[in-house]
Amino acid sequence: MAAQRLGMVIDTDACIACSSCAMACKIENNLPEQNWWNRILTVGGDNQGTPSGTYPDLAMSTITLACQHCENPACTRVCPVGATFKREEDGVVIQDYAKCIGCRMCIAACPYTGVRSFNWEEPHYTVPFAGDADIPAHQKHTVEKCNFCAHRLARGESPACIEVCPARARFFGDLEDPESEPSKLIVKRKHMQLLPEQGTRPSVYYLV
């Protein structure tokens, strides 16, 4: 089988900014307090949830931001110990907590502000354990980020954020396969990518 390039398409027109995807990610991956792999960003005014413009000419939309699983990642190249790497078979960018030495070179290299987060202290949780049984334990002083729910992919499932979206704004699949749902959407709809000028070729597309 040819190598896949797993990717995501997010329909910003359909997104209602409900934060379900961010919450599902948080719970599925049992993210420590103050750690979010997927965030909801307002495109509009100066603050979260505020529109641009003056009434009645207002505009506001939402970008959900997580690791872009770039085809040409800036982070994997600079990691001195190979703790972050792109999987050959499906293009998913993985972080290996056991290898990470906590130098934070990948955070400096990643152009997508804040998608990589460092555990600045011993991970602690409001609820003792709420995540999936197959996730690796979070570690103090290591970097982590979205891994497209690698543990779910291994079971043949989609990432948690895809399944919970009540607006059906998130699509996941192989971008190399022209018959996959995301591939067809990219062909059909107007879309954009974040920071294309950085040359990273993200595997996340936003329908606009």
Place this chain on the structure above:
Amino acid sequence: MNNKNTTAPTPSAARSRSQLIAIVVAAAIALAGIGLWVFQGSDGFVNTNMRNLDSWGIYIISFMWFVGLSAGGLIISSAPRVFGIAGFGGISKVAVWVSICCTVLAVSFVLVDLGGPLRVWHLFAYANMTSPLMWDIIVLTAYLIISVVYLWASLRVEAGKGSSKALRVLSAIALICAVLVHTVTAWIFGLLQAHELWYTALLGPWFVSSALVSGLALVLLVVIALRKTGYLVLEQENITKMIKLLGVFTAIDLYFFACDLLTAGFPGAAGAHTVGLLTQGPLAPFFWTEVVGGVFALCVAFLPRLRTTPLMVLAAALSVLGILCKRIQLLVGGFQVPNIDYPTVATGPALTDAGAGFAAMNPQLVYMPAPLEIGIVVGVLGLGAVLLLVGLRILPLKPKAENH
């Protein structure tokens, strides 16, 4: 006991005792620093002011600064020997020792910045050769080893053992390695396209010129201080030669700065914002300290009337400080502008405390060191003082009849 103990101590005995006290004090500071470092490791980096938006801070600033400071000693010692020209009055060995101390400190600053210092062995076990950080670790290690070997060989040749030809070859290798180490350190930043302020081909050469400025200025400060304490005798002409050289290096460094600012600002696009950040934004105090200090050093270097010892000391001190300011601008400025241009990327509740900190300080600096970070930096400096003083005490570093 003999009579000497009952009479007033001789000047050299008094000097020796005050030196010993200084070593003990510095060692105490270093130990306190190690204590703070252990605390940082156990209680967490949460005690620093680094967060996901500004994931490096004063440790990496100090790392860049000390890699640069290490340049002076090795270059003023090896360059004259390589090119067969007159040196600077026998201060070569002291200068190389200063260089070695600075390199050890630079490595220490990387170590205190690591989240998992117990995992440093991963660097050897899982080395990823595409990482500029890996390149720097290799070159820095080579640089440290070569500096030590070079000092050892110099001492042997002076004692009449070993060949001076081999020493000359060694000094050439040391010189190349010194240029490499600054360039590769620059690449840790300069090869990351993600930060406007870092991503420039000029960064490599520029790190070399900044290293020469701060390194030579540091050697100048150390030899003037040692001359004052009577540790060594040095003709004023050698000091004059060094300050002139410092002037040349400063001119090159400021010239690079001007080229970079013009290239960044001229199109009036994203780079112009960065230029504004430096010249009139939150980083302006650091920018102007560097520029004004540099211009002052140029005046002292090239106007014979101003070449008095106090003014030269001031010029050298401002040069060392100026390069620290440069490093602060580079590091903090690099993190200051988030790439994703939506307001919530920096202020949203989804980030760690950095989000809140950034919002509260906006439009000020994205990063200021926490007391713990300053404490650890002071501790590392204490370690440097121990190394420097112990070296001066037990190694035969005083000038002899040779002329480098």
